[in-house]
Amino acid sequence: MVTTALILLPVAGALVVAVLPLSRTGTAGLAFLVALLEVALWIAAASNFDFDDGSLQLGTSREWVESLGISYSVGLYGFSLWLTGAAVVVFAAAIGYALWVGRDRPRAYHALMLFLTGAVVATFAAQDLVLFYVSFEAMLIPLYVLVGVWGGTRRQAATLTFVVYTMVGSLLMLASVVAFGVTQGTFSLVESGTSDNVWIFLGFAAAFAVKAPLFPLHGWLPLAYREAPVEVAAVLSAIVSKTAIYGFLRIGLPKFPEPVDDLTGVVLVLSAAGLVYGSLLAFRAPDLRGIVAYSSLAQMGLITLGVFAVNDLGLDGAVLQSVNHALVSASMFLLVGMVEHRCGTGELDALGGMARGRPVLATMLLVTGMMALAVPGSATFAGEFLIMTGVYGEGWGYATIVALGIVLAAMYTLRLISAVLHVRPGPTVSEDALDLRSVELALVVPMVACLLVLSAWPALVSQSSFPGDAPAQTIAEGFR
Amino acid sequence: MIETPKVDWLALAPTLALLGGSGVALLAAVLVPSWMRKSVAAGIALAGFALAAVLAGVVFSESATPQALIAESIVRDRLAALAQAVLAVIGGVVVLVSWAERRRESAEYFALLAAAGAGMVFFVSAENLMTLFLGLEWLSLCLYVLVAIDSERETSLEAALKYLVVGAFGSSILLFGSALVFGATGELGFGAIAEAGAGDDAFLVAGLAMIVAGLAFKVSAAPFHMWTPDVYEGAPTSVTAFMSAATKTAAMVVTLRILVSAFPEESEIWTIAVAVIACVSLAWGNLAALAQRDLKRLLAYSSISHAGFMLIAIAAGTERSGEALLYYLVPYSAMSVGAFAVVAARERELGRPALLEDLARFGWERPLYGAAMWTFMLGFAGFPLTGGFFGKLFVFSAAYDAGDWWLVVVGVLATMVSIAYYLNVVRWMYMRSGREMRLVPAGGAPPRDSALGAAVAACAAVTVGSFFAAQPLLDWAADASASLPF
Numbered sequence: 001m002v003t004t005a006l007i008l009l010p011v012a013g014a015l016v017v018a019v020l021p022l023s024r025t026g027t028a029g030l031a032f033l034v035a036l037l038e039v040a041l042w043i044a045a046a047s048n049f050d051f052d053d054g055s056l057q058l059g060t061s062r063e064w065v066e067s068l069g070i071s072y073s074v075g076l077y078g079f080s081l082w083l084t085g086a087a088v089v090v091f092a093a094a095i096g097y098a099l100w101v102g103r104d105r106p107r108a109y110h111a112l113m114l115f116l117t118g119a120v121v122a123t124f125a126a127q128d129l130v131l132f133y134v135s136f137e138a139m140l141i142p143l144y145v146l147v148g149v150w151g152g153t154r155r156q157a158a159t160l161t162f163v164v165y166t167m168v169g170s171l172l173m174l175a176s177v178v179a180f181g182v183t184q185g186t187f188s189l190v191e192s193g194t195s196d197n198v199w200i201f202l203g204f205a206a207a208f209a210v211k212a213p214l215f216p217l218h219g220w221l222p223l224a225y226r227e228a229p230v231e232v233a234a235v236l237s238a239i240v241s242k243t244a245i246y247g248f249l250r251i252g253l254p255k256f257p258e259p260v261d262d263l264t265g266v267v268l269v270l271s272a273a274g275l276v277y278g279s280l281l282a283f284r285a286p287d288l289r290g291i292v293a294y295s296s297l298a299q300m301g302l303i304t305l306g307v308f309a310v311n312d313l314g315l316d317g318a319v320l321q322s323v324n325h326a327l328v329s330a331s332m333f334l335l336v337g338m339v340e341h342r343c344g345t346g347e348l349d350a351l352g353g354m355a356r357g358r359p360v361l362a363t364m365l366l367v368t369g370m371m372a373l374a375v376p377g378s379a380t381f382a383g384e385f386l387i388m389t390g391v392y393g394e395g396w397g398y399a400t401i402v403a404l405g406i407v408l409a410a411m412y413t414l415r416l417i418s419a420v421l422h423v424r425p426g427p428t429v430s431e432d433a434l435d436l437r438s439v440e441l442a443l444v445v446p447m448v449a450c451l452l453v454l455s456a457w458p459a460l461v462s463q464s465s466f467p468g469d470a471p472a473q474t475i476a477e478g479f480r
Numbered sequence: 481m482i483e484t485p486k487v488d489w490l491a492l493a494p495t496l497a498l499l500g501g502s503g504v505a506l507l508a509a510v511l512v513p514s515w516m517r518k519s520v521a522a523g524i525a526l527a528g529f530a531l532a533a534v535l536a537g538v539v540f541s542e543s544a545t546p547q548a549l550i551a552e553s554i555v556r557d558r559l560a561a562l563a564q565a566v567l568a569v570i571g572g573v574v575v576l577v578s579w580a581e582r583r584r585e586s587a588e589y590f591a592l593l594a595a596a597g598a599g600m601v602f603f604v605s606a607e608n609l610m611t612l613f614l615g616l617e618w619l620s621l622c623l624y625v626l627v628a629i630d631s632e633r634e635t636s637l638e639a640a641l642k643y644l645v646v647g648a649f650g651s652s653i654l655l656f657g658s659a660l661v662f663g664a665t666g667e668l669g670f671g672a673i674a675e676a677g678a679g680d681d682a683f684l685v686a687g688l689a690m691i692v693a694g695l696a697f698k699v700s701a702a703p704f705h706m707w708t709p710d711v712y713e714g715a716p717t718s719v720t721a722f723m724s725a726a727t728k729t730a731a732m733v734v735t736l737r738i739l740v741s742a743f744p745e746e747s748e749i750w751t752i753a754v755a756v757i758a759c760v761s762l763a764w765g766n767l768a769a770l771a772q773r774d775l776k777r778l779l780a781y782s783s784i785s786h787a788g789f790m791l792i793a794i795a796a797g798t799e800r801s802g803e804a805l806l807y808y809l810v811p812y813s814a815m816s817v818g819a820f821a822v823v824a825a826r827e828r829e830l831g832r833p834a835l836l837e838d839l840a841r842f843g844w845e846r847p848l849y850g851a852a853m854w855t856f857m858l859g860f861a862g863f864p865l866t867g868g869f870f871g872k873l874f875v876f877s878a879a880y881d882a883g884d885w886w887l888v889v890v891g892v893l894a895t896m897v898s899i900a901y902y903l904n905v906v907r908w909m910y911m912r913s914g915r916e917m918r919l920v921p922a923g924g925a926p927p928r929d930s931a932l933g934a935a936v937a938a939c940a941a942v943t944v945g946s947f948f949a950a951q952p953l954l955d956w957a958a959d960a961s962a963s964l965p966f
Binding site: 056063064065066068070105130133134135138140141144145148149155156159163164167170171172175177178179181182364440 | 567642788803844863864869870872874875876880881885888889892895896899900903906907910911928949954958
């Protein structure tokens with residue numbers, strides 16, 4: 001029941017926000033309140049969650065279309081609980097940011113954001129293929145409008161490429177959903193067995209690879225992340241990308257063991273290529289958003305390496321790193337937004353010297369940056385180390401590339417930090433540009449605090465993501 | 481005492497309700513003073529459609545086993561009853577859409593609408609080749625006049641003439657095909673034709689091909705669709721809404737019925753033929769829609785492509801395909817009537833045909849119509865949270881189940897293309913900045929039209945509702961589909 005409430009609360013909130021004729025601030029404030037309630041609800045769900053029990057928890061299952069075996073079936077496993085947690089926290093921060101900057105047409109904007117929250121949670125909780133597809137697609141509708149209406153000057157091109165890429169992937173997945181469900185006689189993920197059809201797997205993989213995005217299907221990424229409103233970019237890179245990881249963990253690996261076995265090499269090579277390529281582009285990007293966007297591509301490659309290592313360390317690391325990256329990337333994007341808000345640009349050439357007289361901004365950016373570059377002792381370091389050791393089982397070359405990725409991450413993150421904070425003051429940085437306000441701080445600090453908790457205790461996520469802390473076995477048994 | 485044949489009045493009741501409504505509305509044209517003529521005629525037509533819908537519902541619940549009636553010329557079964565209910569509801573909504581339209585012959589318009597509805601309701605219960613042709617001509621004649629009813633507009637007349645010529649051509653092909661089938665089997669009734677089972681008789685196959693072609697004209701499937709964009713563009717928009725939903729529903733149901741019940745032996749031939757027509761419609765409709773600027777032409781090509789999706793279901797040729805088709809028709813009809821109704825609303829504001837760019841900022845100016853149009857476009861494109869999604873899912877499942885995986889691939893590719901132009905409409909409504917839009921001629925505040933608003937809201941509710949309540953609809957569709965001998 002709690003899972004259903006987690007899905008319905010933001011959707012109901014979206015309807016209320018869309019209809020109630022409140023003032024600008026009232027609308028946005030109400031939306032923020034709903035987002036905070038959602039976080040509280042998630043905490044309640046997590047406190048009721050039994051991490052030793054391997055079965056589906058807090059779930060609901062009702063018949064939807066009986067003759068085809070379609071059901072409304074939701075529930076959480078350990079890893080989906082953590083992904084959902086990251087999602088609700090990031091959404092609360094993003095909606096709070098939108099409240100702070102005061103987006104135009106607040107009723108439409110906040111209704112869409114809350115609807116997106118519900119769709120994302122539903123995706124993480126879906127235990128039925130049709131329901132999964134429905135939620136996966138339902139995410140696209142608000143994203144399309146959020147980028148297309150509130151985005152930057154090239155927003156229409158951004159939405160076009162974004163929609164073309166995602167829809168091609170999604171519709172291939174629809175064909176696979178139909179083929180898998182009809183062959184199995186049920187669309188339920190809990191009841192269905194495995195399939196050895198490579199084509200069906202490829203349909204799913206296409207959708208996930210576009211959503212993540214994985215190299216070389218990331219063509220929509222730079223434009224979408226640059227043109228989207230900054231908090232929407234945060235949600236895209238932090239949360240929406242993780243639905244792909246969820247898809248691989250819940251559908252890709254357990255339902256298609258043989259195709260995964262055959263194609264592991266290809267996916268690993270592509271992920272490794274994405275890791276290096278994304279890192280290099282992030283190092284060369286001329287603007288803040290470019291750096292964060294391409295680093296996101298690199299991180300998704302890294303996480304996929306962990307997933308497709310298909311062993312205990314890799315899978316644990318992938319979940320931990322998904323949560324880490326969600327928090328790091330959202331904090332980073334929001335900080336980038338705050339810098340852009342002050343200077344009117346994200347071009348590195350025009351920035352610089354912001355540390356002087358702005359200690360809070362400098363501290364926040366530095367702490368988040370340290371997390372992003374996986375300084376030893378941080379949660380991200382734990383995640384990347386797990387992935388590295390996990391993927392070592394597939395070949396030492398991959399582990400070397402992961403290590404290289406960590407070095408490159410240090411390079412591009414430090415470049416970002418020094419370009420904003422140090423060197424001489426850039427032409428757009430005025431003396432009057434304020435330090436971070438307490439409201440802005442209140443948006444970023446909770447996420448950074450979560451990261452610090454995870455740094456102290458990464459096992460909180462990594463050991464409770466799969467029952468008995470035996471992810472490879474759980475996945476091989478198809479979550480039964 | 482003269483012995484009369486037993487007539488099952490209940491089975492005829494939906495048809496008679498509409499015919500009665502039509503007659504009374506026509507009387508209103510003469511007897512009612514002009515200032516209230518339109519409202520009275522519209523009210524009568526609405527009552528007729530509502531009564532027909534209720535009666536069709538009664539027939540549906542009372543007809544668990546199919547019965548051939550009146551010398552086996554029509555049939556009383558759940559397939560017909562369900563289609564009749566859908567048609568009557570479409571007609572009722574179209575009455576609401578056209579409620580506030582001003583025209584000289586307003587009472588005649590509503591009388592013709594009810595008469596066309598009666599023809600369709602009769603058409604879907606046809607059980608032999610004679611009644612099939614009779615029903616087809618009945619509905620077509622009413623539609624020819626309806627298309628031409630704005631006789632002061634040249635485009636309306638042009639569209640009617642085109643429709644008349646092409647429609648007559650289609651009808652005559654159907655008639656010739658019927659003659660060939662009769663020649664080959666000596667039978668007119670669908671069941672009797674199936675039993676006569678002439679097998680690979682060349683006459684029968686040629687007749688079958690011509691019947692399929694004749695019906696393909698009515699469902700506007702490519703390559704028999706040439707009239708569709710012109711007629712949809714030229715006809716009064718409310719008539720276009722009626723044609724795009726009701727004519728297609730009626731013709732699809734009849735196509736399914738005649739193929740399954742009269743030609744089961746030849747199913748290997750017609751499944752391939754229908755699959756080819758489906759693919760051509762999908763390709764042609766979607767690609768041509770990409771190039772359209774006129775909204776009604778765009779929706780016309782979209783309706784051609786949807787004929788393709790529905791024909792995929794028929795091509796599967798299993799019981800599940802009947803369910804999928806009948807389900808698909810419900811959200812499709814709602815989306816189609818709704819979308820044309822929104823176009824009608826915009827046209828009334830502008831006083832001229834609406835182009836794509838006339839929708840600039842429309843979504844922000846008119847939130848209800850904008851949100852509804854958004855729903856319809858996403859529904860056409862098969863997005864979740866609309867019945868269009870389940871329609872596509874069921875159709876693809878039926879095709880995959882029947883082993884036609886390549887039809888699924890074609891359908892998915894077609895959907896990819898279709899998203900481009902459906903989302904383009906959304907883009908125009910919401911995402912164009914003020915600089916890009918041409919200023920709309922100022923005509924003061926647009927007239928309030930609560931009937932039209934109610935119609936659009938109802939269509940949006942059905943579009944979304946058919947997603948969440950897919951199971952009951954599918955149950956009805958399964959009941960209806962079970963009355964055919966798959």
